[in-house]
Amino acid sequence: MLQFLLRRLMFMIPTLIAISIVAFVIIQLPPGDFLTTMVASMAAQGEDMDQSAMRALEEQYGLGQPVHIQYLKWMQGIILRGDFGDSFGWNKPVAELLWSRLALTFVLSLASLLFVWVVAFPIGIYSAVKQYSIGDYFATFIGFLGLATPNFLLALILMYIAFKFFNQSVGGLFSPEYQEAPWSWGRVADLLAHLWVPVVIIGTAGTASLIRVMRANLLDELRKPYVVTARAKGLPEWRLLFKYPVRIALNPFVSTVGWVLPTLVSGAAIVSIVLSLPTTGPLLIRALLQQDMYLAASFIMLLSILTVIGTLVSDLLLAWLDPRIRME
Amino acid sequence: MAVTDAKTLPPETVSPRAADAEIESSVSVASQWQLMWWKFRKHRAAMVGGVVTLIIYVIAIFVEFLSPSSPGVIRADYTWAPPQQLHFFRQTENGMRWDPYVNGYKVEIDPEALRRTFVIDEEQIVDVGFFVRGETYEMWGLWESDLHLIGSTDAELPVYFLGADRMGRDLLSSMIYGTRVSMSIGLLGVFLSFFLGILLGGISGFYGGTVDNLIQRAIEFIRSIPTIPLWMGLAAALPTDWPPLRIYFGITIIISFIGWTGLARVVRGRFLSLRTEDFVMAARLDGASELTTIWRHMVPSFFSHIIASLTLSIPGMILAETSLSFLELGLRRPVVSWGVLLQEAQNIRSVATASWLLIPGLAVLVAVLALNFLGDGLRDAADPYNR
Amino acid sequence: MQKRNWTLNPGRLLAVLLIAIVAVGALAACGGAEPAAPAEEAPAAESAADDSGEAMADDGVSSNQAPALQEMVRNGDLPPLAERLPVNPAVVVPVDGIGQYGGTWNTALVGGSDTAWLVRTVSYIHPMGWTPQWDGVVPNAVEDVIASDDASEYTFIFREGQKWSDGAPFTAHDLAFWWNDQILNPDLSPGGTPGWMRAGEADAIFEAVDDHTLKITFDAPNGLFLQNLATPSGSIFTRVPMHYCSQFHADHNTENLDALIAENNANDWVHLYQMKCSSVPGTPSDSRWFNGDLPTLMPWRVAVAYGEGSQMILERNPYYWKVDTEGNQLPYIDRVVYDILEDREVLLLKVLNGEVDMMSRHFNTNDNKAVIADNREAGEYEFFETRSIGNTTGFHFNLTHKDARMREIFNDKNFRIAMSHCLNRQEIIDVLYIGQGEPMQSAIPKDMAEFYDEEWYSLYTEFDQALAHQYLADAGMTERDEDGYFLGPDGEPFSFVVQATEAFGFHDRAEMAVNQWQACGVNAQLSIVDRTLLYQRKDANEHDVHVWGAGTGPQIFLDPRHFFPFSAESTFAQTWVTWRTNPSGAGAMTQPEEPPDIVKHQMDLYAQILSSGDQAVQNELMKEILAIAKDQFYVIGTSSSPPGYGIVKNNFHNVPTSMPGSWQYPTPAPTQPEQYWISGE
């Protein structure tokens, strides 16, 4: 097991290097750089910038250098000093920016994950056990509905409804009075009161696919003869269901669980923008749109690393859960 | 005597066990597609989904004829005009008479709020006809026509069955035109994914070993790159001096760039399990070339599965297109897609004062739902365990 | 001998008026007649304070300051008001009346680099400022300025006793330090001095004659210097406190610089200085917003810096150096809170919900006005008007096109006239502005009586396809292809691409224009692109037709971009611009190209404006430039701008109902937000 782990970790090194290069290349793909983007967006607002200021910034950001030099400098900073560079747009170290937003992002992601699982598992199981029943059709329909609605549209409409009919303060995760307040029970309650909207919106799409996966997996398993064996032993239906097919149907699930966190961080980006949530998603999108190089690249790195680690975690979990894999 | 007896036995007779096998095999082989069809028919939602999908694609084909006008026609006096209800019968002295019409608008300008206020004018009647002559268009770029399924009989008085957008463009026409782009993006993207997925997944699964390892690592790598940045990077990198049509293809390629990895995994899995099956072995031993083996023997054996997977990935592509549009990286006018329309409606002004502009969202919803149900039904039908 | 010159007379008049009011106020204080007498302002404030009891609370703490500050003074946390205010504080005439202290101004920023709204609201502490009416410049952060006749030497007189927000004195040495040690330091300012500070060959010389006198000497006349100081560019002067920033400067701190670098995780001292004090105006790289420790002259100082949370918060600067006409220290409002939002639609909802007190940015589009108007009662807010003058849209045909054939066609004035007549401006106005505004050429707007030219205003603006076809015939375009599009003068098919971006609805206008040109028989094609790309293509001179604003206004002297190849924003002739600004072409995206004589003559005239200190002379020269521009017809204009708008809550006072709208102004800063006030709940 330990050897397996070590080997996997070894494999990760070239992957990470490749990812860092790709991350850097992705942000170089669009034409222009941070400065030209900034000048253009300033001009769009009727604002302008002095040529000397532009040159000063170019120097400050090191944008005049060749791309590979920029890349090597960036990597050097990361490896030697753990320094991911500065965000141009925020004038701050990237790490500081990310950390300041990660806590709430994780709260949101975990809440969404929890929501998705709590909703999807029972429905998925029900849907499989009662295949082609009214309930199955209904669950399927609701699930697909969540899948089919563009999230950003749903977010906007929910927000408008919250404003129009509930007179609620919109956007963000806190009411104005708690925005910058220190943590207290009141603030936690306020957070929870705001959290459900994004959680539901982010959850809908995930729930749908999870229901489908659960249902499909379980249907496969339910038809396996070992279920009949168990039934012939006199096991009660529900116990049988959970001990055998559900447990096995979870395997494909577990194999993707490692991907969930990075997906929730980046997947919620569009919704977070619409809802103006202080999470990492909007930071990422904005960094990409502004070509805020180091912020975007570090971000992509972070997400990719999370994916790679997540995959590893999944594989370990899977090996732990499924003896067939463990024995290989 | 026994010998002659034996010789007179009918040639088709075999042992009961063999007969069993034959019966089973003839049932399953002869009508695999038929069995699928039976199975599929059982799934009512899938049937409905299939029919709706069909209708949507038919609309996509006959866009020019079906839409009352072309999506780019700007009319100054009809900015943000609300939908007009279509009446089929008109009240006359002799009772109700078949004569489709809509009521016109009374328009006032509100300079402070900077808008036109529209009131449906019961007095004013705009005649609506079927198969009317209207704007000329080129059907499929082949011949010119000016026949429209439905439209105003008076060129001066346009009708807005689904209302107008901020520049007085007809939403219904825009949506119909958008159908072609959005639905074909899904289809095209899926075929690209399909091609890549089959090719690479097939190679990976068929040869195994180093090749497999290499391709698997590559897939893992691509999947570990976050989707949105990848899309954004690629979409922003499209040279924008490309004509709209080429941009459209570019975006399709980008969207399918990620989709193929999932398909490749499925295909690989199938290949791996099929590789050891007797009939493939037999084909190989027979000296069939590997490509022939793949295409003639292996692909057909899981084709139904692939079709189901494909159907299920079309909605993802449609949604991806709308997401890209949301980020202002997708298609742009003069190309009209549902994503473009949604992006234009993605603001409070539309939600608050022109909710009809959200109808394209409904179109996305219906299309995605239909395709999902269809795919779901196909998958259930193709499922070998599910006989 | 030396003559005060504030470029426009009304401004000077106002300044005189202000001084008079101060004097009256001081007199009144001495006489003890006014109830809220600003006693401390008099030189002998300390001694006089005890006598004029009305302005004091019982314990001798002045009531001409916010209650919270009174409390701090009482507790000994803060020096008395008299010690915090300059001897002669700047006096602000409130728009509607004296206000009350207290309250929070809730407003918002979108994204992480939205410093422009900060610049427009809280940081208008430039040495010079526009009058609220935008008809002249007056001293602002300095008490007075004296310009030499040839506009090459300027003497700034500083207020005695004016202080930074940490209580350190603000003196001429601060500006001298900033110029000599920051701007002229090649490590800190690799880009050199700002363009508008350049006159002649040598860099300007800053000399602190004494604490309160700064002499700036240019190598050549710099006639627009004071005006530039009033624009956002001018904010760089008064933001670097020497006593704070010198500790990060290698030339000034030889003791613990390394420790500071390490402590702040900086790479070197330059990086450290940039983090703490650097200022690239108008860019996100502006330590004013990110370094809460940086002392400031602003009415509010940063309490929660930009990017530290989901809000940016500024709190009252207890050392602010302006008072109202009754001697009450400004600002009235305690705090300014900027919600940092990610999306404009959320901002709009907050506006509708009455969560924004006063704002005129991001949400205030034409399309949104209807829904905002609908919610006025529920949201308890009203509109105020921002008068943008000038043209809504300019179609910039590329006169220096890379392709010789295109260049020839575009350069034919008849062709451009034809294009202008093809435009149905009224339809554009009806669709996009709901009938607000009138057809207008890219000319001087009516509001600027000095330069207004009636004929030019409506030149070639009537929609007349037949006339257009005549002009096309004059340009040699008579034949059409099978699609009905005119062929080029050489008989070959001719088409061009109109590029526009989605910002501010330019794409809608471009779409309409393209439709109209097509209807007119000209094969125009629409290309809607990302604005970065739009700019890149423009900068690289790779565009056919660029759609952008064509507005102009009182800033015409500072930015005559539509009237001759002035800056990179003069999109119609990028190569000529390079020839003017960067003749060697080093590092330029477009290589320079010598313009025709008439254009060179315009450039020459502008150089003369710069070297003149006389407003009358400047006006005459400008008229000459404009006359040539009218004849050259560089940019095709569309329509006059309908007014923009902002919203202000009903309990938010002293906001003018109408004000100029412009970045150069920069709306609404010159209306003095420090005198805005909020009435009770």
Next chain:
Amino acid sequence: MDTPVLIEIKNLKTHFFLDEGTVQAVNGVDFTIHQHKTLCVVGESGCGKSVTARSILQIVDQPGRIVEGEILYHRPDRLSGVGLSEELPSPNGAGGSSSTEIIDLAALDPRGRQIREIRGQDISMIFQEPMTSLSPIHTVGNQITEAIKLHTDMLDDEADEHAIELLRRVGIPRPAERLETYPFELSGGMRQRVMIAMALSCNPALLIADEPTTAVDVTTQAQILELLEELQDDFGMAIMLITHDLGVVAEMADDVVVMYLGQVAERGDVESIFHDPKHPYTQALLKSIPKLGVSRTMQRLDSIRGMVPDPYNRPTGCMFGPRCDHFMPGRCDAINPPAIQLGDGREVHCLLYEDE
């Protein structure tokens, strides 16, 4: 000679309700299983033998269900009441006990408590595919002790002990170690032994074996069958063996039921069935077995003419009619032959014997 009746099936009908129509998988079946005896059910694939077996335990797959008939279970004394908490499996079982309690299994709720208590305890079952019939992710020990713990009060240790004992009984070497292994680590034969051990864990009165040897090779098949016989001697349970292999029947059976298309064609003791088959179908089946001692060149295997009809289009009258050499037009296609008792527990469903 006859031991007491254990299971009595009367007019059992189990139908599958599909969209395409109703499949009458079991359509009026009667037979009896006696204590300690082996009953073999033979027939071609799809004749309803498996469904009959599953019907006994009420584990027919959806959408199938028992629509008519009775399955009377004469519960032996030792099993009546709470269970077999203190009882260890005795080599001789509780032979000879008279049945006091009669339960109609067909009337029980398939998901109910009563039938669950009978499953695995009174009646247990082994299946054709030992690989897929065992959960791949649970250990052998886990799966064996599951039923023990479910039906008895044994503690974990005791259950493990018992499981080891059972594994030893079914001939698995080093049984204690095997508890911790997973099914995929065992060979096919071993797996089937595990299945048997599992089925016998609660000392059932009836073991239903649904083609237990189809998926294993010939030698293993013989071993398994031998094992079953041994265990029957030891445990004293009745065995209902479902097979299509007449050789197995000859070797194992005490009684035989021949099924065709959801109905019983003929039943009786093994001797009489083999030596004096009455039903044309039985006769045809027997002809299709290769006979030892007859020269190969002389012999060709007989086969039954035609094919099993489509389950949706069942023939009218006698199900075997269309394939029968003795088909009597006008009668066989009109009358569904009733059971005709031939004495000695023999019964045949064929109009040929109507007069007798």
